[in-house]
Amino acid sequence: PHFSFESHEKSLENKVILVTGAGDGIGKEAAIKYAKCGARVILLGKTTEKLEHVYDNILELGGKQPSIVPLDLSGATLSHYEGLADTIASEYGRLDGILFNASILGNLCPFGQIKESEFDEVIQVNVKSQFLIVKAMLPILKMSPAASVVFTSSSVGSKGRAFWSTYSVSKFATEGMMQTLADEYKNSHIRFNSINPGATRTNMRAKAFPAEDPSELKTPSQIMPTYVYLMDDVSRGINGQLLHCQAGN
Numbered sequence: 001p002h003f004s005f006e007s008h009e010k011s012l013e014n015k016v017i018l019v020t021g022a023g024d025g026i027g028k029e030a031a032i033k034y035a036k037c038g039a040r041v042i043l044l045g046k047t048t049e050k051l052e053h054v055y056d057n058i059l060e061l062g063g064k065q066p067s068i069v070p071l072d073l074s075g076a077t078l079s080h081y082e083g084l085a086d087t088i089a090s091e092y093g094r095l096d097g098i099l100f101n102a103s104i105l106g107n108l109c110p111f112g113q114i115k116e117s118e119f120d121e122v123i124q125v126n127v128k129s130q131f132l133i134v135k136a137m138l139p140i141l142k143m144s145p146a147a148s149v150v151f152t153s154s155s156v157g158s159k160g161r162a163f164w165s166t167y168s169v170s171k172f173a174t175e176g177m178m179q180t181l182a183d184e185y186k187n188s189h190i191r192f193n194s195i196n197p198g199a200t201r202t203n204m205r206a207k208a209f210p211a212e213d214p215s216e217l218k219t220p221s222q223i224m225p226t227y228v229y230l231m232d233d234v235s236r237g238i239n240g241q242l243l244h245c246q247a248g249n
């Protein structure tokens, strides 16, 4: 295998981890996996029913009781995130990890056909919301003895590709945010990295590649080792890096 880290049921014992886009796809799998590794997860996402389903899953698996935060990143403002930070502080006393996973694909189209409103929405959800969340959460990340913030990149986040439009732009910006923060906080208890999941069997992938056979793709569960590794203190020395879950993409 490309990555040989093995997690266990105490890998993330008592860590408090916020996962965005926790209701579906990779984020759902990561939230459940983190809970299986002993973490207290805060499930943020757009569709409440999906979050409730993940919540039930975690309890059925014997995980610690999660929290649910239904929030649409396209409309949320700094005060929503500051309110969330206050709630996390009073409930848990600190924040040990954030997985920035939620994002939208937008329309894949020739650059000249990108609508201004679509550009704004993709940048709002994929980039600006992450800036606002980091800003609001820094005080409670500082209360953690060892915090890990993980962003989600893509192969089009390091090399542009025709027709990948605002999504590609947003993933480059995400990388830039990660690297800037990693350098700024390199002598602190907070580290910042990103993950490129590679082709993974989810709704987003099916929308981007409608002709592809999903059964040939890795499932979210198969790419979880990298997701746990970066939250686990075993990777404490890793900062400012982009980790690839799958060889070759």
Ligand code: NDP
Binding pocket: 020, 021, 022, 023, 024, 025, 026, 027, 044, 045, 046, 047, 048, 050, 071, 072, 073, 074, 100, 101, 102, 103, 104, 125, 152, 153, 154, 155, 196, 197, 198, 199, 200, 201, 202, 203, 204, 205
């Ligand atoms: P999915 O579309 O399957 O899931 C995305 C999740 O983000 C959903 O739970 C969705 O919630 C949530 N979300 C989307 N918009 C908002 C919003 N406005 N507010 C709150 N939550 C929102 O995507 P994947 O699981 O495939 O992707 C996860 C990450 O991995 C993304 O950052 C993606 O760019 C990246 N990636 C994925 C690859 C792949 O092959 N799958 C390859 C490379 C990168 P809801 O369901 O309620 O709408």
